[in-house]
Amino acid sequence: MQLQMQTWAEVERYLETSAMAIMPIGSTEQHGPNGLIGTDAVSAEAIALAVGQATQTMVAPTIAVGMAQHHMAFKGSMTLRPATMIQVIGDYVGSLAHHGFERFYFINGHGGNSATIEAAFQEIYTAHTLASSGSGNEPSVRCRLRNWWSGGRTRQLSKDLFGDKEGRHATPSEVSVTQYLFPDHIKDVTMDPPGPAAAGGWTDAADYRAKYPDGRIISHPDLSTPAAGKKIFDAAVAEIAEEIMTFGKG
Numbered sequence: 001m002q003l004q005m006q007t008w009a010e011v012e013r014y015l016e017t018s019a020m021a022i023m024p025i026g027s028t029e030q031h032g033p034n035g036l037i038g039t040d041a042v043s044a045e046a047i048a049l050a051v052g053q054a055t056q057t058m059v060a061p062t063i064a065v066g067m068a069q070h071h072m073a074f075k076g077s078m079t080l081r082p083a084t085m086i087q088v089i090g091d092y093v094g095s096l097a098h099h100g101f102e103r104f105y106f107i108n109g110h111g112g113n114s115a116t117i118e119a120a121f122q123e124i125y126t127a128h129t130l131a132s133s134g135s136g137n138e139p140s141v142r143c144r145l146r147n148w149w150s151g152g153r154t155r156q157l158s159k160d161l162f163g164d165k166e167g168r169h170a171t172p173s174e175v176s177v178t179q180y181l182f183p184d185h186i187k188d189v190t191m192d193p194p195g196p197a198a199a200g201g202w203t204d205a206a207d208y209r210a211k212y213p214d215g216r217i218i219s220h221p222d223l224s225t226p227a228a229g230k231k232i233f234d235a236a237v238a239e240i241a242e243e244i245m246t247f248g249k250g
Contacts, residue, residue, distance in 0.1 A: 001052050002059050011099070014058055019102040022059045022244070023092065024048035025117065026109035027066035030074035032170030032216040034187040034224070036178050037076045040066070043177050044109030047148045047236055051107065054241040060096065063088060066113040070202055073209035082116045089120035090127070097141050104143045105244050109174075117145050144247055149173065151239035154232065161228050167194065167219025169212075173232050175221040180229030194218050 003011065003021075026041030036042070041064035052059040067085055071077040080088065093104050106117060121143045128141050149155065158166055158173040166173060179186050197218050198211035209215075 001056060002049060004061060006058075011058070015100045018057065019100060020057055020244075020247070021096055021101045021104055022048045022052050022057050023104050023106045024059065024062040024109075025066065025089075025106055025113060026062065026064055027068045027113060028064055028076075028078040029066075029068040029071040029110070030077050030170075030215045031175065032219065032221050033191045033214050034189040034221050035170045035175045035215075036182070036185060036187075038064070039174055039178050040109035042181065043174060044107050044148060046177075046181050047109075047233065047240065048107045050233075050237040051240050051244060054237065055244055057105075057244065058101075060092065063092065066110045067116045068110065068112060070112070070205055070208040071215070072205040074215055082119070085113070085116045086120040086123055089117065090124055093124050093141065093143065094127075102141055103247060104141070105247055106143065106145045107240065108145060108147050111147060114145065114147070121145070146240060146243065148236045148240065149232075151236065151243075153239050154235045157232055157235050161231070162220070162223060165220035165223060167217055168197070169217040169219060170215055170221050171219045172221050172223040172228070175224035176226065176229035177233050178229070179224055180226040180233055183226055186226070189222070191216075191222050194220065 024044040026044040028037055028041060030037060031039045041062055045062040048059050051057070065078045065080055067082055068077055068079040072079055108114065108117065124141060124143060149158065162172045191214065194216045202208040202211055
């Protein structure tokens with residue numbers, strides 16, 4: 001149930017029985033030698049649409065550019081400043097809350113977004129509190145962040161499929177999901193084994209690229225397959241669909 005594919009009257013009828021919206025959010029950034037730049041956004045959107053269909057929940061437009069400054073040394077990557085991203089999330093939620101939506105379930109495709117999303121939630125809650133009349137009777141706006149890969153069953157499946165070759169960025173799991181979703185865009189790239197993880201993390205884009213020259217973080221995305229992607233996609237959708245029904249009642 002995609003918001004862009006509804007009329008205003010259909011959204012009005014939806015709000016008679018539900019006040020929940022699924023909010024896909026991702027990033028536009030490099031994903032190693034064979035990963036699509038849009039991996040985080042297109043995966044979050046596809047999973048959100050499947051969850052929306054399974055639960056009959058409205059799916060808002062995807063926020064496709066996220067907090068990815070550390071990937072900006074790789075061509076094609078895009079980023080929002082954290083302050084900009086907080087404002088974008090606030091305006092997305094505020095627009096829908098204006099019409100009567102009260103529950104916002106963010107399906108996230110980029111771990112680097114997490115801190116900024118959580119900060120945006122606090123800005124939203126603070127604005128709601130300070131704008132209220134003080135009676136305490138206004139409907140509460142509630143937001144939840146869910147990284148699509150973080151459920152117990154989904155994590156275990158990725159571990160079973162790829163073990164310690166999963167890595168931390170440009171993983172075979174996420175690349176497999178995009179290969180399943182977009183088989184016409186599979187990239188056949190030969191790559192060497194990844195180097196070790198750098199101590200101390202990273203700071204800016206130049207520091208990240210110096211430590212991870214081809215974009216990967218100890219991952220083996222050459223192991224990716226569409227078949228593995230379908231298994232992971234289906235597991236994530238099933239797991240999130242179970243969780244979202246509980247959130248809608250909270």
